[in-house]
Amino acid sequence: MSTKQKDIQIPDFRFTPTIDKVGVEERVARIQTRSIKGESKIQGMKMVLNMIDLTTLEGKDTPGKVKQMCYKAQHLHEAYPDCPTVAAVCVYPSMVKIAKEALGNSNVKVASVSTAFPSGQAPREVKIMDTKFAVEQGADEIDMVISRGKFLSGEYNFVFDEIAAIKEACGKARLKVILETGELVTLDNVRKASEIAMYAGADFIKTSTGKIQPAATMQVTYVMLMAIKDYFNKTGIMIGMKPAGGISTSKLALHNLLMVKETLGENWLDNHWFRFGASSLANDVLMQLMKSKTGVYQSGDYFSLD
Amino acid sequence: MNKNQSTKWNLDPAPESAGHVQLKTQYELFINGKWEKPNSGKYFDSINPANEEKLASVAHADENDVDKAVKAARHAYENVWSKLSGKERGKYLFRIARLIQEKAREFAVIETLDGGKSIRESRDIDVPLAANHFFYYAGWADKLEYAFPNRPVKSLGVAGQIIPWNFPLLMAAWKIAPALAAGNTVVLKPSETTSLTALKLAELIEESGLPAGVVNIVTGYGDTGSAIVNHPDINKIAFTGSTNVGKMIQKAIAGTDKKLTLELGGKSANIIFEDAPIDQAVEGIVNGIFFNQGHVCCAGSRLFVQEGVAETVIQKLKDRMDTLYVGDPMDKNTDIGAINSKKQLETISKYIQIGIQDGNEIYQSNCALPSNGYFCKPTLFIDVAQSSQLVQEEIFGPVLTIQTFRTVDEVIQKANNTPFGLAAGVWTDKGSKIFNLTSKLRAGVVWANTYNKFDPTSPFGGYKESGFGREGGLHGLEAYLG
């Protein structure tokens, strides 16, 4: 268990707060009626760009593909004045070294998935080795997956201990815990898994691997944000949030951002505390920014695909 | 500082356009399918409560005008409407529903300009529900014999309908649609502060080709309403408004054969148990009391929180209140718009003063209010006594009282300890507890794990001094059949 958790009493995870799904849907729908226009839209999109973890997690990934993505990560922002870079690139452990070298001295971080991503179906020792390998290769952040099978069969202590063990293996790297909410099925489970992850030592909680649908719906993200808020109110510790998978338009990203503002508040509007796991979102944000600048609707042909 | 007005990221104003809206400078009375000047020659101003600017002049109907309207309605009833088949009546109503949908945005904008409610609510709630209400009752018009088994279908005649200012178009729909479906004709009076959407509805009805005199709309103050109530040739009175006026109407029609339905005030309890889905309950509290600036007869204005979660709930509620956008009703992001009138703002302010003087703990949203217009900060009073005026009387504004409780019995008793009985909310994860409470709370509508939901199929109306009769659904037909 990490040092920060020393004085915190671990709750009984069988009795986490219940969630009413219809109420969550209504709350999210309210946020989605918000109109984000003009300067606030441009400012919001810049923030979104700055929070993106540019991601490639394919079996067919090659050093070439990863290098191209890293190049894009460093130059994307040049298309538009005062644009920030993306937050990080997210790759498999085998690609960490290549990404690290390709990014050089830039402030773009390297995140690596680990723990037998995406299924997590491996013995704990393997997961720990997987994590340590990624960290040794230079990963700044580790995106682990929880054992959903164990969670669904009620073995919350197993899930908790595993996260704590991986946290220890992370060393200085920040740990993002992927709940894979599409497999947890209910929002009650999402809430419970969020609490287990935070109390076990997560620095971030993350919705999905991107391999399972549905992924980062606003409903799921909302429930996780409220879990973070309650955890913060109890412990004073800030936890980061990363919706991943399914957020491909600027509009959806902006509504996610507004949701963060209306739940956790402004302190979380920063890529240290909030990330988008996405691959195609960056291009859409750029297109929207260009549209704002020129007043002309844009075509995908003018924005690089990698 | 308003927590909305952050240093990091603020939303730009997003005003809804009013460019496509057609408003006349002066409105006459809609009688017998024609626009008639008022007998007195008098007009009053309809004001935008968000900036205190005049929107239009509206005719003030007197007894003679009402008499003319009733005669037109009677003539239309005897000669046209009662002779028409249910199918044809229904088709007119379907047509009206469709026309409202076509002009939805215009209605929403006028509703917001005239009444002060946020454009989000008039666009997403009031106007669609009004259209849906016509659509729902349109379908009943030729199926009435299925509604009440073994009872012959008989319309009543001329219905006099008086509606309030909190949901102007929606209340007009609630009144007109079932009346017409059941074969009656109508004389309707909107509130003097919010006549414009009813008058736009009259224009729409004109456009629909509805036979002249089936719907008559007379604008004016209480004296106009009283002329309707006391008119000898009216068969039914339907009133939505304050309990005091409801009692006056009940007295006024004593000894006559007029059928009466009253939808009056409320002081509804919203009850949060320890095992509730707390974050959704907080949303329900907010929606319960701050919806439409609290100008809602069924507003969840008395919050009861079980002691074990009281602190958490109140903290979350305060946090949530600080994220509400209060201000220009025409801004698409506004959650809480303008108080409907200067008079109402004074009433609300009076109660807030009473609450402060009584020494209750007060919390108000951390927000700046516009300098013009009538606005009120969302307000909580914490640990208020059951005997307090704030708990006993309807405030009709964004003011919530909070009381804590320990046991189920205690909260049922306190919740029922009021002359009103319109609505109640219950928040718990336990089904058996929900059914226990929903059956013991003396209220016409019980929202369990939700609040302030409305639907044309769902009957609405109160117990005790909250009135009698139901509007909406199959049960809403009963008020318009003999």
Place this chain on the structure above:
Amino acid sequence: MTRLSVLKTYKIYIGGQFPRTESGRYYSPLDAAGKPLANVCLSSRKDLRNAVVAARKAFGGWSERAAFNRGQILYRIAEMLEGRRSQFVEELMLQGSSEKAANQEVDLSIDRLVYYSGWTDKYQQIFSAVNPVASSHFNFSVLEPMGVVGVVAPQNSSLIGLVSTIIPIVAGGNTVVVLASEKLPLCAVTFAEVLQTSDVPGGIINILTGTEKELIEQFGSHMDINAVLYAGDTAENYKTLQVLAADSVKRIVKFKLNPSDETAENPYLIQDFQEVKTTWHPIENIGGSSSNY
């Protein structure tokens, strides 16, 4: 040798007890020949108040009884009435009915009790609704009794008028305070004796004798009466009732039917004293093809 018969003292019925009126007053209704029938209690406003207290106390328990059980109890009243039919026939004849008419009235009254005993667990099914709202909620409306209901019984009927007005109200779970016919009060008091020997818990039906004129204002203004059924025939009293009722938004219903007619038995007379309660609850749609989660 003729035996001196024992005359009956006609008392009122409150909370399952037979007190005399607290006012100590009486009046003497006359028979068809103009001879006094008996000394009957002239109930006062305080008697009415006591009756309302008893009715309010009994309301919770009665309204929460299973509908089936209420039906059984109403049926039991019919059984008891059947057993004592000759007494009612006699009283009806004393009050001016022919023997044939008296027998018919008692028959009809018994049958009417049986009719409503069968409705107790059915009217809910006829008048309730599941409302298909457009949002993701389960929404249903049920009937609930209004509470304490005052009844001014028909003047021109001694038994069938009483039964036809109070039984549908009680069948629906309300409790009743009834003012019997001023001119023809005897059967009402005897009916109370039937009630007491049935399984009807005290306080559910409270029976007063006296004058409409004296008590009508109390029926109208009493803040703890939820509704009143007026079956009298005095327009002025009806208006007074309505005016006073407004102060507590009391529900006032006029009984316009002829109790001897078969149209005077229908479930709408139960529904008249029911509130409609609508309940909403969210439906959590998870899984399946419609899931957007």
